[in-house]
Amino acid sequence: MSRRDAVAARTDRSTPPPRPRHTSRVPVALLLPAALGLLFLVLPLVGLLVRTPWSTLPQRLTEPGVLTALRLSVQAATLATLLSLVLGVPLAWLLARVEFPGRRLVRALVTVPLVLPPVVGGVALLLVFGRRGILGSWLDSTFGVSLPFTTAGVVLAEAFVAMPFLVVAVEGALRGADVRYEEAAATLGAGRWTTFTRVTLPLVAPGVAAGAVLCWARALGEFGATITFAGNFPGRTQTMPLAVYLALETDLEAAIVLSLVLLTVSVAILASLRDRWLGSR
Amino acid sequence: MTAETGKPAAVPAFGDAVLDARLVVDRGAFRLDLPLTIGPGEVVALLGPNGAGKTTALRALAGLLPLTAGHLRLAGRHLDHPDRRVWIPAEQRGIGVVFQDYLLFPHLNALDNVAFGPRRQGLSRHRARQRAARWLTRVGLAEHARRKPRQLSGGQAQRVALARALAVEPALLLLDEPLAALDARTRLDTRAQLQHHLGGHTGATLLVTHDPIDAVVLADRLVVIEDGHLVQEGDVATVIDQPRTDFVARLVGLNLHRGHADGHRVRVTDGFHLVVGDRHTGDVFVAFTPSTVALHPRRPDGGTHNTWPATVTGIQRHGDHLRVQLAGPVAVTADITPAAAARLTPRPGQTLWATVDAAGTRVYPATPTPRAEA
Amino acid sequence: MTVRRLALAAVAMAGLVGCGAGQTVPQGDAVTGDVTVFAAASLTEPFTRIGEDFEAANPGVRVTYSFAGSSTLAAQIDQGAPADVFAAASPDTMTTVTDSHDHDPKVFVRNRLVIAVPDGNPNGVSGLADLDRPGVKVALCAPQVPCGAAAVRALAAAGVDLTPVTLERDVRAALSKVRLGEVDAALVYRTDAQAVAADVDGIEFPESASAINDYPIVVLGNAPNKPAARAFVDHVLSDAGQAVLAAAGFQAP
Numbered sequence: 001m002s003r004r005d006a007v008a009a010r011t012d013r014s015t016p017p018p019r020p021r022h023t024s025r026v027p028v029a030l031l032l033p034a035a036l037g038l039l040f041l042v043l044p045l046v047g048l049l050v051r052t053p054w055s056t057l058p059q060r061l062t063e064p065g066v067l068t069a070l071r072l073s074v075q076a077a078t079l080a081t082l083l084s085l086v087l088g089v090p091l092a093w094l095l096a097r098v099e100f101p102g103r104r105l106v107r108a109l110v111t112v113p114l115v116l117p118p119v120v121g122g123v124a125l126l127l128v129f130g131r132r133g134i135l136g137s138w139l140d141s142t143f144g145v146s147l148p149f150t151t152a153g154v155v156l157a158e159a160f161v162a163m164p165f166l167v168v169a170v171e172g173a174l175r176g177a178d179v180r181y182e183e184a185a186a187t188l189g190a191g192r193w194t195t196f197t198r199v200t201l202p203l204v205a206p207g208v209a210a211g212a213v214l215c216w217a218r219a220l221g222e223f224g225a226t227i228t229f230a231g232n233f234p235g236r237t238q239t240m241p242l243a244v245y246l247a248l249e250t251d252l253e254a255a256i257v258l259s260l261v262l263l264t265v266s267v268a269i270l271a272s273l274r275d276r277w278l279g280s281r
Numbered sequence: 282m283t284a285e286t287g288k289p290a291a292v293p294a295f296g297d298a299v300l301d302a303r304l305v306v307d308r309g310a311f312r313l314d315l316p317l318t319i320g321p322g323e324v325v326a327l328l329g330p331n332g333a334g335k336t337t338a339l340r341a342l343a344g345l346l347p348l349t350a351g352h353l354r355l356a357g358r359h360l361d362h363p364d365r366r367v368w369i370p371a372e373q374r375g376i377g378v379v380f381q382d383y384l385l386f387p388h389l390n391a392l393d394n395v396a397f398g399p400r401r402q403g404l405s406r407h408r409a410r411q412r413a414a415r416w417l418t419r420v421g422l423a424e425h426a427r428r429k430p431r432q433l434s435g436g437q438a439q440r441v442a443l444a445r446a447l448a449v450e451p452a453l454l455l456l457d458e459p460l461a462a463l464d465a466r467t468r469l470d471t472r473a474q475l476q477h478h479l480g481g482h483t484g485a486t487l488l489v490t491h492d493p494i495d496a497v498v499l500a501d502r503l504v505v506i507e508d509g510h511l512v513q514e515g516d517v518a519t520v521i522d523q524p525r526t527d528f529v530a531r532l533v534g535l536n537l538h539r540g541h542a543d544g545h546r547v548r549v550t551d552g553f554h555l556v557v558g559d560r561h562t563g564d565v566f567v568a569f570t571p572s573t574v575a576l577h578p579r580r581p582d583g584g585t586h587n588t589w590p591a592t593v594t595g596i597q598r599h600g601d602h603l604r605v606q607l608a609g610p611v612a613v614t615a616d617i618t619p620a621a622a623a624r625l626t627p628r629p630g631q632t633l634w635a636t637v638d639a640a641g642t643r644v645y646p647a648t649p650t651p652r653a654e655a
Numbered sequence: 656m657t658v659r660r661l662a663l664a665a666v667a668m669a670g671l672v673g674c675g676a677g678q679t680v681p682q683g684d685a686v687t688g689d690v691t692v693f694a695a696a697s698l699t700e701p702f703t704r705i706g707e708d709f710e711a712a713n714p715g716v717r718v719t720y721s722f723a724g725s726s727t728l729a730a731q732i733d734q735g736a737p738a739d740v741f742a743a744a745s746p747d748t749m750t751t752v753t754d755s756h757d758h759d760p761k762v763f764v765r766n767r768l769v770i771a772v773p774d775g776n777p778n779g780v781s782g783l784a785d786l787d788r789p790g791v792k793v794a795l796c797a798p799q800v801p802c803g804a805a806a807v808r809a810l811a812a813a814g815v816d817l818t819p820v821t822l823e824r825d826v827r828a829a830l831s832k833v834r835l836g837e838v839d840a841a842l843v844y845r846t847d848a849q850a851v852a853a854d855v856d857g858i859e860f861p862e863s864a865s866a867i868n869d870y871p872i873v874v875l876g877n878a879p880n881k882p883a884a885r886a887f888v889d890h891v892l893s894d895a896g897q898a899v900l901a902a903a904g905f906q907a908p
Contacts, residue, residue, distance in 0.1 A: 016418070084476060095457070155571075178384075180384055181384055181386060183343075183345050183384075184378065184380060185341050185370070185372075185386075185397070186344070186345070186370070186371035186372045186386040187344070187345075187371050187374075187376060187377065187378040187446075187447060188372075188377075188397050188398035188445070189372050189373070189375075189398055189399055189401035189402055190372055190401050191372050194401065198397070199386055202386070202388040202389075203386075203387070203388065205388070205495065
């Protein structure tokens with residue numbers, strides 16, 4: 001019975017698996033909504049391109065604030081992603097692998113930043129890490145550290161909003177991974193930490209990469225929590241989305257140019273990382 | 282010595298037991314309770330139907346499942362002893378496991394898969410790889426060291442898994458259905474190689490398997506469990522010759538019936554006797570191979586002793602002949618040649634006449650062995 | 656008949672706030688239907704009140720508001736948002752509405768800046784110069800929004816060159832930083848400080864005279880409901896409307 005299945009599976013594996021590509025004969029019932037979905041996602045981008053002031057683009061791109069905001073955005077999003085990896089991957093592991101009372105509640109709590117309006121998230125962060133906040137007042141009095149209105153504050157706000165994307169993706173990957181590889185590692189003498197770093201993490205690497213990409217992208221576009229918690233000051237806390245928002249107040253075309261810069265850079269970075277991490281498919 | 286130690290006759294050939302265990306694991310309504318000893322260099326096959334507790338026993342030995350009671354001692358070291366609150370986790374047991382589907386780490390090449398264990402034992406990366414390379418050479422895969430598991434054939438993956446388990450030089454090697462995932466032809470080659478490598482393993486080996494041929498070829502001793510309990514244990518020849526349960530009989534392809542012997546006649550059920558070749562008295566097992574059972578479209582005229590009408594309940598191809606399941610006063614299995622099948626054209630529900638030559642039967646006492654009494 | 660009803664309505668409306676009759680009540684058809692008002696966020700409280708009065712005086716009318724930053728609203732109007740009335744916090748913003756107006760924008764109130772400090776003024780701030788003291792954290796509005804432009808003018812007039820910790824997106828955001836204690840002071844509109852008088856003190860300073868904000872209001876050229884829109888604007892300009900705005904801290908133009 002199961003042995004026969006196993007034999008069949010094995011036989012498949014022993015020769016290089018032929019990958020059938022069903023490019024022809026895509027059912028219309030799938031193709032139509034798929035095309036509409038793509039259109040829906042891409043049309044706003046077309047809208048931006050249509051209104052882009054191409055003739056004045058070179059001057060606008062070299063305006064002093066643009067590069068500063070872009071650099072700050074990329075740096076802060078990257079640091080926020082690293083912070084999320086350091087804290088979020090162990091959290092995902094805990095949720096996926098360890099049975100503990102209240103796990104369902106904890107899992108729900110992890111997704112709170114996803115549903116919380118980011119501005120509210122920013123206020124909540126102020127209430128905790130602000131000058132009068134629960135932890136912030138202690139940080140201020142003990143270490144003289146104040147997070148609001150600093151680049152560190154930007155990183156914190158972005159990580160708060162973006163980390164759930166990473167945790168959810170990594171937890172899903174961990175749940176999908178075969179626990180028996182970890183058992184095999186244990187029988188070979190690997191303790192839990194070694195098993196985690198040498199076996200579990202490599203096994204779920206694609207999931208971690210996908211989560212990190214989502215996290216980074218979300219952090220890069222973060223606006224509400226950032227402007228609320230970290231404020232807005234050029235060169236220190238003014239990321240691209242904040243610059244776009246304020247440009248929108250006076251100059252629609254400037255806002256469009258900034259948005260395009262942000263889009264181009266993020267798409268370029270994500271595409272190159274995808275090739276490196278996931279191989280070209 | 283047998284009387285003094287209370288150990289089965291087969292063990293002393295392998296000296297003092299490397300593994301000495303009584304595995305008791307409760308899992309809901311199911312209870313595994315299995316005494317198990319294995320000597321140095323000895324290969325024991327653990328046989329049993331699905332759900333008998335084979336996997337539970339293997340996991341308990343490997344440290345992936347704690348014992349509820351009993352004990353587990355390997356090379357003089359207590360690994361699990363609930364009464365004494367002793368529990369050594371899997372990574373500190375020094376037990377090698379070859380899993381059913383091998384579980385080679387997909388992100389590591391063959392060499393690093395094998396080097397994984399030595400590396401955890403504290404060897405430098407270089408030394409661990411040297412040792413791994415030696416093991417790969419030993420299993421004949423030196424030239425595949427750089428391949429990832431997905432680039433290996435089934436048989437090659439099995440050998441890498443074996444090398445990986447042996448590279449930690451385990452006191453106990455556990456093999457979980459090591460050949461089940463292979464197609465028939467690969468299995469033949471791999472089995473022969475496995476036999477060779479197990480022969481070189483100085484520690485104890487436990488082989489969990491469904492397949493009687495694996496057991497016969499690879500094992501020195503068979504341990505048969507059903508429903509969590511030991512039902513038969515002994516050297517291969519004895520168990521095959523004298524099965525004590527239906528499962529073992531089917532496993533080795535025998536018809537087995539228990540009855541009461543009085544001379545050449547064995548009463549199997551009320552009103553049904555089998556005439557046998559040997560004389561016996563008391564409770565006995567009667568065993569005969571399916572090919573001993575002949576089938577006839579009509580009642581045969583000759584003076585055959587054992588003749589009864591039987592109803593066909595199932596037909597399967599079995600090698601180059603047909604295996605026919607029959608109901609009647611006793612349920613039996615018959616193997617018939619294609620020629621006979623063409624003559625009989627057996628169909629389920631059809632009534633045929635079965636005959637068994639008394640000379641083709643084997644009879645042995647049903648009284649338990651001294652081991653089971655102890 | 657319709658004229659009489661309108662006149663009655665005007666009288667009733669005037670009576671509600673205890674002032675004399677409104678200066679101009681348009682003569683025409685009775686106003687009915689929905690009127691959509693896009694108004695600067697700083698107008699939230701008085702305009703809500705004015706809308707209630709207006710609806711009470713004109714039973715067939717329902718007023719719908721969209722309160723947000725003036726520039727955001729202007730951008731939305733530019734992109735075809737179906738607004739009848741636009742009340743902005745600065746004339747500059749009003750000019751960005753390229754849509755043709757029904758009439759020239761009218762300035763209906765003015766607002767000036769105050770220094771918002773936590774209740775009780777713990778740092779003893781008395782003027783703009785105090786904001787440049789070391790250790791005093793200040794929030795300003797971003798120069799792109801009206802209150803930020805006003806702050807730049809006031810600071811220039813005072814000759815104070817201060818570095819704020821943040822340039823907030825609107826006056827409410829700047830004010831909330833004071834209320835949360837994250838900054839020690841913010842330059843905000845008097846009306847906004849007054850709306851949260853329980854938490855915040857508004858310190859007047861002389862240089863605010865050079866940064867007075869005019870609030871223009873206009874009926875938009877393609878307003879779906881022009882009669883009602885005109886009636887609403889007239890109501891805002893009436894004594895009754897002005898009284899509500901004055902109570903909120905606005906100054907008459």
